[in-house]
Amino acid sequence: MSKLTCVHHLALTVTDVDRSVPWYVRVLELEELTRREDPDTGLRKVVLRSPDGEFAVVLVQHPDTGRRGFDERRTGLDHVAFKVSTHEELRDWEKRLAEYGVTFTAAAPSRTLAGSEVVVFRDPDGIQLEVWADPED
Incomplete structure (x- = not known):
């Protein structure tokens, strides 16, 4: 069986991609690669990648994402x-x-x-x- 070689991308749920994308671009020096919005579901996704193309971060905004803050103590992502x-x-x-x-x-x-x-x-x-x-x- 083949072995995993690296993480291809990481997807993070955010409350507002229009607020988060500029922050990730400016602070982490990621580059916006693609942006997709599904008018039927309201789902919005923006793919950001490292300048060397070694990894990507996908910011996902679900239409029903509440304004509840992130809590690493909940099941799911810790950091x-x-x-x-x-x-x-x-x-x-x-x-x-x-x-x-x-x-x-x-x-x-x-x-x-x-x-x-x-x-x-x-x-x-x-x-x-x-x-x-x-x-x-």
């Missing part, structure tokens, strides 16, 4: 972690988030993997996002 190559790049992300006025927790040792550091922040819907650096050799 999304994006990887950088070095701890120095993690510091660059702290500067970037501060520049864009994004509230974040400064790089701290991971409680999951010794030697890793993580910066934690949230998107406009409160979805927890992280920038992660693995241990350096």
Whole structure:
């Protein structure tokens, strides 16, 4: 049987794609690839991808999505972690988030993997996002 090689895309439910897309484009430097709206169902989807094309994030707005905030304690998504190559790049992300006025927790040792550091922040819907650096050799 063939093995999985990577995550192709991640789909996140948001309350308003028109609010979320500019945030993801500006803060995470993702590029808008496609946008689709189904007039029959009211479903809206926007595919964003990393500049290198290595991964995609799909923002989905369902017509009946309430304004209830994200809660990682509910069954489903807990958080999304994006990887950088070095701890120095993690510091660059702290500067970037501060520049864009994004509230974040400064790089701290991971409680999951010794030697890793993580910066934690949230998107406009409160979805927890992280920038992660693995241990350096």
